[in-house]
Amino acid sequence: MTRAINKLSAQAVKAADAGKYSDGGGLWVFKNEDGGGKWVLRVHVHGRRREMGLGGYPAVSLKEARLEAEKWRSVVRQGQDPIKLREKQARDSARNLHLLSDVALDAFESRKAELKGDGKAGRWFSPLELHILPKLGKVPVSDIDQRDIRDVLAPIWHDKAETARKAMNRLSICLRHAAALGLEVDLQATEKAKALLGKQRHQTQNVPALHWQDVPAFYQSLNEGTVTELALRLLILTAQRSAPVRFLHLDQIEGDVWTVPASRMKGRIGTTTDFRVPLSTEAQAVIEQAKAFARDGFLFAGVRRGVISDATMSKYMNRRGMKERPHGFRSSFRDWAAEATNAPHEVAETCMGHVVGGKVERAYRRTDFLEQRRVLMERWSGLCCGTPSQIVRFANAQHQ
Structure with a gap:
C-alpha cells in the first residue's frame, strides 16, 4: 500500500505550533516555539532507519524540501545509504577545491606581479597548460607523485628538453604553492621524477646569429x-x-x-x-x-x-x-x-x-x-x- 505524500501545505506549516508534522514519504518538519524549524527525511536502508537533515525552515521551503527528499529517496531505491553518499560527495567536493588545475591558476595569479607584463603573454603558464594540466589537471594535488610526473613528461623529456624543463619547474612551483596553502603534498616529487626520467639527451642550441x-x-x-x-x-x-x-x-x-x-x-x-x-x-x-x-x-x-x-x-x-x-x-x-x-x-x-x-x-x-x-x-x-x-x-x- 502506497503511503500518502504531500499532506502538508505551505500555510499549514507556517501556522503549525511547535511539534513534529509529517508530509508523508518519510519527510517531516520539526517546528520550534519561535516559528522556525528543520526538515528531516526518515528512510530505511540496509535494514535500519536513517534520519538525514534537509535544511532549516523557513530558509528551506516546503517545495524545496519535497524536491530534496525525492532526490534522496531515489538514492535509497538504488540500495545506497543517502547519508554516507552525501558525506562522500562533500569530501569529493572539498578535494576538488585543491585540484592541480586550481592550484596552478592560483599560483599563477599570485606571481603575475613578478612576471614581465604580468604574464599576459601566457609564457609562464603555457608549459603547464600544454603539457601538465591536460593529464593531471583534475588530479588532487595531494595525490600527485613522481610516477605521475614521469609519465606525463616522458614523451617530451628528451625531444623537447627545454620545454620539459620549464614544465617541471612550473609544476615544482605549484607544489610549493600548495604546501603554502596547507595542503599535504610531496615537495620532492619533481626531483624524484627527474631521477626516474634520467639525464636529458637533447642539447640546447644557441639562437643563430650573424658574425x-x-x-x-x-x-x-x-x-x-x-x-x-x-x-x-x-x-x-x-x-x-x-x-x-x-x-x-x-x-x-x-x-x-x-x-x-x-x-x-x-x-x-x-x-x-x-x-x-x-x-x-x-x-x-x-x-x-x-x-x-x-x-x-x-x-x-x-x-x-x-x-x-x-x-x-x-x-x-x-x-x-x-x-x-x-x-x-x-x-x-x-x-x-x-x-x-x-x-x-x-x-x-x-x-x-x-x-x-x-x-x-x-x-x-x-x-x-x-x-x-x-x-x-x-x-x-x-x-x-x-x-x-x-x-x-x-x-x-x-x-x-
Whole structure:
C-alpha cells in the first residue's frame, strides 16, 4: 500500500505550533516555539532507519524540501545509504577545491606581479597548460607523485628538453604553492621524477646569429623604410631584445636616451630599476623615421592594433632565406665588443641590459656606465652603417 505524500501545505506549516508534522514519504518538519524549524527525511536502508537533515525552515521551503527528499529517496531505491553518499560527495567536493588545475591558476595569479607584463603573454603558464594540466589537471594535488610526473613528461623529456624543463619547474612551483596553502603534498616529487626520467639527451642550441663582420651588409640592406625594417635596425643598433623595441613608447625617449621600464627588461634579476639606453646618432634617425608609423604613442604599431608581433622580425629574416634570428644580433654585438674593442666587461654587459656583479658589489657601484656605453654604441652604429673607426679604445679600461 502506497503511503500518502504531500499532506502538508505551505500555510499549514507556517501556522503549525511547535511539534513534529509529517508530509508523508518519510519527510517531516520539526517546528520550534519561535516559528522556525528543520526538515528531516526518515528512510530505511540496509535494514535500519536513517534520519538525514534537509535544511532549516523557513530558509528551506516546503517545495524545496519535497524536491530534496525525492532526490534522496531515489538514492535509497538504488540500495545506497543517502547519508554516507552525501558525506562522500562533500569530501569529493572539498578535494576538488585543491585540484592541480586550481592550484596552478592560483599560483599563477599570485606571481603575475613578478612576471614581465604580468604574464599576459601566457609564457609562464603555457608549459603547464600544454603539457601538465591536460593529464593531471583534475588530479588532487595531494595525490600527485613522481610516477605521475614521469609519465606525463616522458614523451617530451628528451625531444623537447627545454620545454620539459620549464614544465617541471612550473609544476615544482605549484607544489610549493600548495604546501603554502596547507595542503599535504610531496615537495620532492619533481626531483624524484627527474631521477626516474634520467639525464636529458637533447642539447640546447644557441639562437643563430650573424658574425659581426656580416652585420653591416645586412643592416644596410634594410632600406625599404617599412615598420619591420625600422624595428630591426633599432634592435641591431641598441643590442636590445625584441620586446623593449616592439613596445617602445615615445614618452620613453628624452633627448638621446631611451629609458626602458624595468617591467620590459628580462634577465635583470636583483634590480627593479628602469634601464637607460644611449641612442647613437643613427638610432635617433631611425626613431625619427619610424614616428610616421606611430600609433597611440607606440613607435612600431601593428597593422590593426597594438604593436608588431614577436614573430614579425623573425619572419622577415626567414623570408630572406636566413637561418639567423633577431635575438642573435645581441651575440653579434657582444662578439664585436670582445674582439674589436677593449671595452671593459661590465660596460659591454651593461650595454645588453645584463646585471653585472653580485648584490653587494652592485650596492656600492651605483653607475650604469652611461657615458662609456654611449661611446661604444656610437662606434657600433658606425660599424653597422659602414663608416670607418671600428676599433674602440678605453683609457684605463681596467678601472672603468
